[in-house]
Amino acid sequence: MKYAIVECGGKQYKAVEGATIEVDLLSSEAGQPIKLDSVLLLVDGEQVSVGTPNVAGAAVSATVVEHYKGPKIYVFHYSPKKRIRSKTGHRQQYTRLLVNSIEME
DSSP states (O other): OOOEEEEEEEEEEEETTTEEEEEOOOOSTOEEEEEEEOOOEETTEEEEOOOOSSSSTTTEEEEEEEEEEEEEEEEEETTTTTEEEEEEEOOOEEEEEEEEEEEEO
């Protein structure tokens, strides 16, 4: 099984060929190809390449599938005896990427 650990937006994701990964919102439009050059680990069967910090010549090519919003998260601050109550909500925006191939140059 061929997979790679890539860094995107300060977070690390496991990218497998043919699978999708959900990353933080990217500025690319849906349907556009994207290349992730920050590959930290590359595994191809028994062969393992560990980067210091990145694997030289490795890249992951993916296609932007869609942009979507995550689940709503409610934040409630409450201070008893002071009549302080604050309720806010947040929905994080994500981008779904389809991993086309993992290349080693």
